[in-house]
Amino acid sequence: MTKTTLIPVGPQHPVFLEPLNISLKLKEETVVGAEINYGFNHRGLEKAMAADFRRTIYMCERICGICSFYHSTAYCQSMESLFKVEVPERARFIRLVMMECQRLTSHTLALGHTAEAMGYESLFMQLFREREALMRLVNDISGNRVHYSINTIGGVRRDIPMEKQKEMLSVLDGLETRFAKLAKVFKDDRTIKERTIGKGVLTKEMAKKYCVVGPVARASGIPEDIRTSYCRDLDFQPIVRDEGDSYARSMVRVDETFQSIQLIRKALTMLPEGPLEVPVKGNPSGEAFIRLEAPRGEVIYYVKAKGTVDLERIKVKTPAFVNVAALSAMVPGCEMPDIPVITVSVDPCICCTER
Amino acid sequence: MSIHANDGAIEKIAERQSLENVRLATIITVDKGDGNLELIYVLDVNGALTSINCEFPQDQELASLSSVFAGAENMEREIIDLMGIRFEGIRGGLFLEPGSSIIAPLRKQPLGVK
Amino acid sequence: MATRNDELSPWILHFDTGSCNGCDIEIWSLLTPRYDIERFGMINKGNPKHADILLVTGPVTKKCATRLKTLYDMMPDPKLVVACGDCASTGAPFVGCYNVCGGVDSVIPVDVYVPGCACRPEVLIDGVVMALQKWNEKRTMEEVKA
Numbered sequence: 001m002t003k004t005t006l007i008p009v010g011p012q013h014p015v016f017l018e019p020l021n022i023s024l025k026l027k028e029e030t031v032v033g034a035e036i037n038y039g040f041n042h043r044g045l046e047k048a049m050a051a052d053f054r055r056t057i058y059m060c061e062r063i064c065g066i067c068s069f070y071h072s073t074a075y076c077q078s079m080e081s082l083f084k085v086e087v088p089e090r091a092r093f094i095r096l097v098m099m100e101c102q103r104l105t106s107h108t109l110a111l112g113h114t115a116e117a118m119g120y121e122s123l124f125m126q127l128f129r130e131r132e133a134l135m136r137l138v139n140d141i142s143g144n145r146v147h148y149s150i151n152t153i154g155g156v157r158r159d160i161p162m163e164k165q166k167e168m169l170s171v172l173d174g175l176e177t178r179f180a181k182l183a184k185v186f187k188d189d190r191t192i193k194e195r196t197i198g199k200g201v202l203t204k205e206m207a208k209k210y211c212v213v214g215p216v217a218r219a220s221g222i223p224e225d226i227r228t229s230y231c232r233d234l235d236f237q238p239i240v241r242d243e244g245d246s247y248a249r250s251m252v253r254v255d256e257t258f259q260s261i262q263l264i265r266k267a268l269t270m271l272p273e274g275p276l277e278v279p280v281k282g283n284p285s286g287e288a289f290i291r292l293e294a295p296r297g298e299v300i301y302y303v304k305a306k307g308t309v310d311l312e313r314i315k316v317k318t319p320a321f322v323n324v325a326a327l328s329a330m331v332p333g334c335e336m337p338d339i340p341v342i343t344v345s346v347d348p349c350i351c352c353t354e355r
Numbered sequence: 356m357s358i359h360a361n362d363g364a365i366e367k368i369a370e371r372q373s374l375e376n377v378r379l380a381t382i383i384t385v386d387k388g389d390g391n392l393e394l395i396y397v398l399d400v401n402g403a404l405t406s407i408n409c410e411f412p413q414d415q416e417l418a419s420l421s422s423v424f425a426g427a428e429n430m431e432r433e434i435i436d437l438m439g440i441r442f443e444g445i446r447g448g449l450f451l452e453p454g455s456s457i458i459a460p461l462r463k464q465p466l467g468v469k
Numbered sequence: 470m471a472t473r474n475d476e477l478s479p480w481i482l483h484f485d486t487g488s489c490n491g492c493d494i495e496i497w498s499l500l501t502p503r504y505d506i507e508r509f510g511m512i513n514k515g516n517p518k519h520a521d522i523l524l525v526t527g528p529v530t531k532k533c534a535t536r537l538k539t540l541y542d543m544m545p546d547p548k549l550v551v552a553c554g555d556c557a558s559t560g561a562p563f564v565g566c567y568n569v570c571g572g573v574d575s576v577i578p579v580d581v582y583v584p585g586c587a588c589r590p591e592v593l594i595d596g597v598v599m600a601l602q603k604w605n606e607k608r609t610m611e612e613v614k615a
Contacts, residue, residue: 011533041533213378465567
């Protein structure tokens with residue numbers, strides 16, 4: 001009869017960027033259970049965002065710095081549906097291009113983070129070097145590295161002119177060839193395979209029970225991607241794998257980076273001419289549900305307005321909220337040293353989770 | 356066996372789940388302001404969003420959906436903290452720090468400090 | 470042997486007290502090839518007992534306040550705190566939110582404030598280099614006292 005040991009991981013831990021606490025129950029080296037404690041990052045944004053619908057566009061970008069553009073796009077789309085205005089096609093495509101750029105930065109961050117959690121320092125550094133090219137690209141277009149702030153209710157505030165498009169394409173070409181080399185390391189390297197294959201398995205049944213979304217769901221064999229509906233004209237097919245382990249989750253992200261580069265290229269060739277925004281007047285009223293596919297999965301915005309400046313209720317469903325909870329189904333049976341890699345392979349985003 | 360205001364909604368969800376490809380997307384609560392709260396279960400049914408609503412007085416205890424979807428537990432814990440609704444067999448304490456945070460901050464009239 | 474006139478390499482500790490992750494990923498950019506603060510002798514350490522400079526991001530949430538204080542107390546003297554970004558410096562857009570105490574200086578003393586939302590790596594480098602000078606001054610003063 002072995003004793004059960006409790007080991008706290010976090011809230012301050014070298015592997016996590018953010019404050020997350022996991023209490024691991026161990027029998028010798030094997031994890032038998034895990035309890036995840038949240039709340040270190042809860043700022044109370046849902047209340048603050050309901051105060052003034054014009055300021056919310058600033059606040060909702062500050063929910064998360066990694067997927068800020070998705071939050072502002074989802075919010076603007078829900079406002080546009082309340083105001084019953086149609087966004088110009090050019091603005092819709094610019095949003096799409098910027099969203100895919102942010103997906104690229106997010107996925108390279110997640111992959112680099114996974115490499116770092118494994119102790120594969122050189123791969124982490126190389127991924128981040130490539131990521132820096134992306135950050136400079138989005139900085140050139142939007143003027144900011146993290147919060148792009150180019151969304152406004154009714155459209156976008158910045159154009160992607162012809163010369164920027166050319167620059168963008170040449171940067172992406174370079175990135176694609178260099179990513180291909182790094183992707184090969186991710187696919188074939190023995191260290192990575194041994195640290196990830198068969199570790200932290202989430203079966204399809206469990207994935208459905210825990211309602212997981214995004215790359216975590218797609219790695220467990222659920223072919224769900226909201227982009228299939230709003231990228232219809234771009235011939236989009238979700239990437240799905242069946243294994244459900246940490247390796248599959250990383251591989252889905254690796255393949256999605258190439259897919260995003262393709263989507264940006266297609267969107268840029270199809271970029272229609274026209275205005276960037278339509279004017280919006282008055283106060284919103286009514287109810288709206290909007291969802292988007294963020295790098296980690298589905299983001300849902302529910303907005304209920306009553307014709308005044310303040311909103312009745314704004315609810316943000318973030319993908320990490322359900323994905324992080326599924327960790328407690330992944331870790332039992334794993335060994336203690338694998339916990340950081342499994343946790344990071346889910347791509348936990350605590351600021352999204354807790355808002 | 357007590358009767359809860361959301362028993363009907365949960366039954367409907369369980370029934371749909373056994374027949375179709377259903378995922379619980381989120382649970383939304385709205386304070387109506389007249390002493391009633393509204394609970395909206397948002398489901399993804401074959402790739403499209405559907406919602407199931409139910410309304411109830413604010414001091415009533417509700418049944419939990421966690422037996423149907425394990426992922427619902429955290430959503431309910433969040434609601435316990437932020438809206439001050441009780442769910443049978445679920446404890447709160449997900450986001451708020453006892454002793455310093457206010458109770459049910461998303462209500463129209465928050466319930467004071469713990 | 471290091472004398473008090475030598476500049477030593479401080480180790481840094483990063484703690485997120487409720488930020489939106491924007492400043493955190495910029496801190497990671499700081500550690501990686503393009504900006505690389507290792508050239509100033511700084512490396513990221515996970516253990517507060519090994520750390521000299523604490524980089525804090527984000528407004529301090531109520532649940533994090535006690536943890537931040539504990540981390541600060543665990544660090545050996547002389548120690549320095551750098552508040553990275555607008556939120557850590559003042560609380561910025563989160564002032565008045567029900568679960569936020571305010572900026573980092575409402576919980577622990579701060580030596581260097583780095584502005585920006587999110588703070589750019591270039592400004593962060595300025596911030597940590599300023600912290601490096603302050604740290605060396607503090608260290609010299611402590612040795613004189615001893």
